[in-house]
Amino acid sequence: MSDAALGTNHSANNGAASEPLIAADGIPLKQKLAKTTRRMKMQAFLLTVPLVLFLLVSFVLPIGQMLYRSVHNPTGSNVMPNFAVAIKNWDGQGLPSEEIFEVFVKDMALARKNREVGKTIGNLATRVNYEIPGARSLFTKSARRAGRITEGPYKEALFAIDKRWENPHIWLTLQRVTKDFTAAFYLAATDQKYDEAGNIVWADELYQIYLPILWKTIWLSALITALCFIIAYPVAYLLSTLPLRTSNLLMILVLLPFWTSLLVRTSAWIAMLQTEGIINNIFVYLGFISDENRIQMIYNMTGTVIAMVHILLPFMILPLYSVMKTIPPSYMRAARSMGASGTYSFVKVYFPQTVPGIAAGTLLVFILAIGYYITPALVGGNDGLLISNLIADHIKKTLNWSLGAALGTILLTVVLIFYWLYNKLVGVDNLKFG
Amino acid sequence: MMKRIQTLGFYALVAATALFFVFTESFAGTFGFIIIFGLPYFLMNDLPPYATAAEKIGKYAFLSLCTLIFIFLILPILVIIPLSFNAEPYFSFTEGMMALDPSAYSTRWYEDIVRFGMTAPDGTENWWSDMWNNATWIRAMRNSFWYALCATILATGIGTLAALGLSRPEMPYRSAITSLLISPMIVPLVITATGMFFFYSQKNVFPFFPDGLINRDIGIILAHTTLGVPFVIITVTATLTGFDRSLIRASQGLGASGWTTFTKVIMPLIIPGMISGALFAFITSLDEVVAVIFLADVDQRTIPRQMFSGLREQISPTILAVATILVIMSVLLLTTLELLRRRSERLRGLSPG
Structure with missing residues (x-):
């Protein structure tokens, strides 16, 4: 019960007797309720304390230390x-x-x-x-x-x-x-440097590495998100309109990849896409390409995009499906019966109702794609690398830790902006699997 | 679905499949033909009688598109199963395999899982202990399961407690705290791993571990616990959203203590959520490789870490054999989850599912 509700009760009572309500032990009821509410709040909070403390030590503190390292180099x-x-x-x-x-x-x-x-x-x-x-x-x-x-x-x-x-x-x-x-490492991470007079200038175009990779990461993630959306929408629609028994059966086809190890799926795509792989074999068999001109589809950007779309697809299908399932089919029938064409009723009636699912799916896929490391590292070759791969290189290979930390901070900022957006638009409470 | 079998369309489909087989004489091709054209046919819902021919064709085209997407989703995973029985050390189908020649198939890569790294794979003395202690994949498997088990227990324990607190209506700062607890899932793994790498390599900071937590089991377990926690939070809170809080008051009103209420009323209802959260945490840990790359030494290699270096260095079908075993494991997990979901829905009276 909230204080406001109590307040109205109290003022209603005021007409009859001007004394506050007293509980059995002589303490005013309002005080007593406030105390109980406080205690219950405390109880609820205390339940989360172990995990909050654990995450502060094992997660927040390490990341904070990384942020510190990006500006502090003694x-x-x-x-x-x-x-x-x-x-x-x-x-x-x-x-x-x-x-x-x-x-x-x-x-x-x-x-x-x-x-x-x-x-x-x-x-x-x-x-x-x-x-x-x-x-x-x-x-x-x-x-x-x-x-x-x-x-x-x-x-x-x-x-x-x-x-x-x-x-x-x-x-x-x-x-x-x-x-x-x-701030030198942030300058380096954004392809700037000090010139001889100590002014901050852009690095030569030839030596710019990090900003181009950051842009590439962002647009590749956007492309992957868009592809996921285009592929996921019809499937989610089909699953939400089929009878429950059939759709549960087909749902396995979505959930099995979701539950399969990332490394398994990545190696599967290597088997599919390599020059002697299944896709090329099928193309040669069907006569699309000749045996000598097999297409290079892996160890480059194409491979990264295909494999990542496959890996992230369930994260798009599941939110879309859970929203579409709640849309009553009668709305579309009503639109049709009032003379709207199929396309018009889809655009005006069905599509707007799926927007919450679209927001949830696209933001989630984008956030996950932008920080991806494993798949680009394995199938990306040279031009399919993303910003995460550069960060890992600086930490593990070149040992320029401060620069790695600065790049990591920039990536973290981008991700947190989208996470905040997700929180605003979708609400973190609405995150669900299956 | 059954009444579709006696229609003209069905006979046309059968005839087309037979023709396809006669012309191509390929089993794999015919199987693909049946899937690509047959699945959309069986998925056709009954269209209203006023549906025009264009609408019917449109529907069939839409279903064909969906079929192709389902193939895209599942084919890569199915393909590795036959490939793992390849007799040749390649990632692709050989001519013999396509012709279903038994000599083109072998289980050598499965034997390789057990034998690779052993000091005397053909020796008879102490074969079992040699395998258990030296075989690379077996050691990776032992590490993986040990880390996953510890991380799951930790994550499920404190995660469930926190979810119980978060789902109480009185919880203060709920959305801020939820965002914090979910964030390990959102923050890119490389960043989390980098932060932990710096943090855990500090010397003389951690009690009992003066050399830091890096290259030690405890570091990986803590990292995997952190990464598994969001999944536990999400699944357990989802179970608790449909939870009727008056059950707690009813139990208290009937004189049950807090502990009795928890074990007899709350626990049975949230147990499906807890188990699916635990399974999520388990699979997350089992599949996690970035933190292992950053925090672990050679002795702490896990299955995905071993696969990662295998895919980078020398690609051998042993990886596909391991992958096949992992796929079978995910099928089992998926089945468990589905059964749990049905049980949970039945308990909460949502649907007979």
Whole structure:
């Protein structure tokens, strides 16, 4: 019972007696009810506490840490703690002062001896190398000789090791790199960089990787969603109009793929689509293509799209079906009997009623498609790769974790926007299977 | 459906099939012909008597389209079953297989599941223990089932509790908390796995595990529990939506304690939802590969992880043999779920199903 309902009761009573209702133990009923409601709310909440805590630790915290890692990279200040402090307040004009050079050379000599993971000169060299390609060799070479520089002038000594130290660009970069918080990885993830003067500019068209892949991921997901919709709509309609016995039987054809392992379905598509595979065999048998000109349908974008449409199709059919099942067939008959043509009554009467199912299905399929990893990794070849594959590469292979985290954050943002939309339009409570 | 058999259309269909077989002499082709043209025919509902010829043709075309889509859905899964009995190490049908020549079929890939990775596959001494401990696929299977079992128990336990709370009418911040609890299903697996990879590799943070949770069973089990929880929430809340809360008050009114009410009234009604949630969590864990790629070492390889590297490195029909076993398992699971759904509907008095 809500407080509002109680309020009306109370005011109705006011006419007869102006005292509040009292429960058996002398406490006003309103207070007592509020207390009970609070207790029940608490009970309900307490039931969810174990899971909420579990997910906070095993899910939210790790992802939060990943977000943090995308802007926080302490490599610079770990490797060269004194230099990081010294160069912090440099005005960026010309070259840093002799004192800063001295700190730099000493820190470098110190860092070379360090064997602790994340604190060796190699780590800093890699970090600077992200910003200035080729800087890695400059660092390792200079660090090797820096130990021998025992007295000033440090500036000249460093220049003698390598001319590149005379370039102010490298010092501007070092100043940025030794800061703990950086937007550099977001810039890299969106194909931007700092130019020599420290301004943010777009990377050369030739070197743009991440934005094109992000766009490709989005439009491929949109294409997959659209294909799923086109394929799922007639099937869902058929299933919802057939007699229950037949439709339950045919539903198995939808649910069995849904319940079959992703890896099984992906390997099945490899068997279907490869050049010696079943589809090509059928085409050759029917004479569509000759034996020499078998079509390459896998290990490229086509393979990714076909396999993903197959894998995500049930996520479209099931919501559509559950909405279509609730539409009474009499509406269409009424439209027909009032003289509407078949097409007109479909567009004006049937289709609008299926919109909630369409929203649920398309959003779900899109959200799942945009983060897909396994299928593109197995059947995507080179041009069928999606943003997830790049993220995994940065985490597992190139070990540029911060860049991987930044890319992951961008993908997560896109997904969360659509999840929010799903919540608004469909409601997360309406998510169902089968 | 039966009355369709004695019509003109049916005889035409039979005649066309016979003609097709005579001309092509192919069993597979004829079977395909029957499915493609026969299924739409049997699905034709009785159209109203005023339906025009164009409407009839349109309906038949629509049903043919649906048949093609059903074939698209199911054919890839059915095709791997005969392919897994291939005598040759290929992923495609050989001439002998098409001609149904028995020598073109073999069970060698099924034997390979057991033998691959064994130190002495032909030895007789300690054969069983060798297989159990060394065969690659058997070890992957043991890992998979162990992780899936632990993750399912954890996810079902805390997931059901949370679903009970969420479905109470008094639940505060319901939609926010539901969104949070469902989000492991929505957030791309790569992101979840990346976050966990960083988090679990920390040293000196976790009690009892100073080296972190990475490359350990516990890390994978926790990850799979996280990923399975949304399914438990969804299925159990779905069971509870039709739940008549006055049953609880009736039980309390008759003097039952909270515990008795839970075990005697609530549990029997939500058990189908719990079991199907548990099955979902189980299959999610069994099928999960991204978290395993990020968090596991070679010793923790699971079946899908083994399939993943198999498909990347050397494609052998052993994968198809494993896939066939997995398909059979999903058929069993699907059957269980369907029986549970019917039981649940019967208990809740929705439909005799």
